[in-house]
Amino acid sequence: MRIIFMGTPDFAVPTLAALHDAAHEILCVYTQPPRPAGRGKKLQPSPVQREAEVRHLEVRSPTSLKSPEEQARFAALEADLAVVAAYGLILPQPILDAPRFGCLNVHASLLPRWRGAAPVQRAILAGDTLTGITLMQMESGLDTGPMLATARVQIERKNAGELTAELADVGAQLMVGTLTELQTLHAVAQDDDEATYASKIDKAESRIDWSQEAEQVERQVRAFAPAPGAWFEFEGERYRILSAECAEGGGAPGTVLDDQLTIACDSDAIRPITIQRAGKPAMETAALLRGKPIPAGTILS
Template identity: 45%
Template sequence: MKVIFAGTPDFAAAALKAIAEAGFDIPLVLTQPDRPKGRGMQLQASPVKQMAESLGLAVAQPASLRNEEALALLQAQNADVMVVAAYGLILPQAVLDIPKHGCLNIHASLLPRWRGAAPIQRAIEAGDAETGICIMQMDAGLDTGAVISEHHYPLKPDETSASAYQALTELGASAIVTDLQQLAKNGSLSAVAQTENNATYAQKLSKEEAKINWQEPAKIIERKIRAFNPAPAAWTVWQDAPLKIWQAKVVNQSGRAGEVLSFDAEGLVVACGEQALRITELQPAGSKRMNIAAFAAGRQIEAGSLL
């Protein structure tokens, strides 16, 4: 069975590797064009391109799929199915119609909850008890296609987007291989249409929304800290500069919102709109991430001061 693959980040690269290792014929891999990265702003290939090249697979990096050249390239592959995972380009209907069995998407949520760009982060931010992977038959809408299979992942109380991302990367790779094997065996896949009444949208994250509002309850802020880890990272202002907050626990203390209640090698305790947070890992501007003991060495924040 011929499988075109389209994806860009390491979430997708893991799926590409799993599909290749399962023995499927992959005549073409699509990924985003190389982007400048790092201090030197050198062009860097995406994780999917790097994986494809290590597997000896043909790679194309069109800036758009809305042109005759891209359509002709895809049609020439005579593919049975196309697998899409965090590709980053919209697939027009003309592309969706090219493979014999259409296009399958690996989406990191339990659809129809958290359609869109940041499903893992929004699930953690909202306090969801679980998330997961859905393999979806793509249509022209935004993550609105019928669901072929869903795979649940319980979110731990201390779950960050980083840890959930890694778990769902592995789950997605396994799930798509299972469904492709079913397609190869049976010649078709059953799918269940999504219901619109439970749909939610996972909007892309911004640095501005990651700024901590100390007026919010501590439990809400704590979830945001975990949701925005590793990016864009929750932050506040200390000494007129951004201070990133990487880890904190809710504590049953109170004070003015943003007031420092105590500061020592055990934690920086800051009052919130309800209760308080004990911050145990942070990152001052121009420094690396550090635990609170390292931060406290040589630094002083007076109780009663405001962040």
């Protein structure tokens, strides 16, 4: 098929690679413009742009698709289909209508659960045991379009980074398989009454609230790993917990209970496994405590 690909982060890269490897004709790749990153704040191309350039594909990075001129450029490609994976721009109706078979989105949840920007993190925070990929025919609503295919994935104890990577690979294979049958598939409407919304993550949500139950704090750690990282403060310095386990123990929430940095929650406790001080590399908790002890009895904010 003649395909326009639209995506930006690492999550989208496997789908682009799989479509190209399957000998579909990638007419053009749309992605977000390079952004400042790193200590030097140099402009860095998106992961999708880097993949597209390695494969010698044309890349376009408009800041908006609202202008008639940009919409005409898109339509002039005469695509059979646009495949969209975490692109990051709203697609106006003329864009949705331009390809012969419309626009097909790779969404990282089992719709209609977790429509919106942060489905992986919201599924972990909610304690869901199951998530997956939905391939959806795009329309003007937020992830409301009819569904063409789904694939299920167990969440288990995976963090957001691990789960996103797994879902990206599942989505890529599901897309390739679905396109072989696209003209015979019948899309299924979503049940709006069952919809939940995965709102964008606010940085304030990553600060640990020790008055929660230990199990919820552990979910918070997994939902925000590897970034932005669930964190607490000690002596004015920020510490990010990148992995943790629930442990037995009790005390006032936020109290350090022993020399392993077991921390009391509303019920039971959390024991960090991997932790990171501001500006330092991540390390095992035991190694961190050898250089920066946090004594039992300390009360963390």
